[in-house]
Amino acid sequence: MTTLLIHDGAADPLAPTPRTGGVPLVPEGFAWPECGECEGAMQFLAHLPLDTDVVAVFQCQNDPGLCDEWDATGGGNKAFRFAAEGLVPAVVPEEGETRLGAVSALRAERVAADGFAEALDQWADGGGEPRLVQGQLGGAPAWVQGDETPDCPACTAPMAFAAQLEEGHDHATAANFGGGGIGYVFTCGDCREAAFLWQC
Template sequence: MIYDGTAPADSDVPRTGGVPLAPAGFTWRMCGACEFWDAPSGANRVYLFPREELRPVAVPETGVTLLPATSAIRHHVVTLDPEDDDEGLTPDAYDAARSGWKREPGERFGKQREVLGSLGGSPSCLEEDSVPICPSCTGPMEFAAHLEEGITRQTAMNLGGQLGYVFLCRACREGAFLTD
């Protein structure tokens, strides 16, 4: 997922920031004493909604609720070159894709800050025992996405300087979010 400029705050395009979209009747939940880095806590709640009939949610008047900027996201498919295999070890696909994004000759980091995450694949730098368990069926959840904090202070999600991970249980329509 690559940064693609700004987006309207209530847009239905893939984005970070802005106003959440949800079905009619959804209420923004406030959490006064949640464990912020605990996947099943209210602070990291993941909601899965069908795309149809989504509308902007009323934003609470108090608390830190929105990022100062909304960033559009575009997708860029990356394929790994098997020749880049280092001493028979499989490279971490996410790190390889991120470090190679738009690197110009002689440029040390390229446009790595424009990478906002990835969809699918496997979780990078996450211990196996950190995979959340579905609260409904008690099975391990499936990895869905990595999230980076953002490219500027205005676009940065507070992930404590770490990667964010989204997991889901398709059968139970449950989701979880955590950081490493």
């Protein structure tokens, strides 16, 4: 089985369900991440519930392409894994490129296919619009380049693949993964760590 993430229309900016854009839900006292390269406030990309936790993904867009924002450890992006209980809307910084241009709901749809490529084919064969497929939840990453599974910064074990994300269904409001790239989200459940990278 492969679980596709399908664009499902506009979402509330504070929705607790899977979405791209909007406002991150975070623990009390959360500090909005700043870019390790340019020190600007990062852009919030995605809210992804995972079991009893939530993953929040950010990357810098203040100097697109100049902050190593594709790199899991370069300082130009940041992913968090929080316990879902008790999260509150983050305070969005006034300065910097902090929000996507739209809030888009993501619907999980299980497809009897072995891997992302086969699932995409089945989706299209069944009359689904390929541009509405916004990635997958779990399974195995469909790498554009080679395998870049990151190690957990806390326990150093290879992290578990959580999701992959397309830039967005609409070019005007999409994330920037280098122009048609794919973003990859990894986590370590034991350490409550998360990591993000993209390839194009």
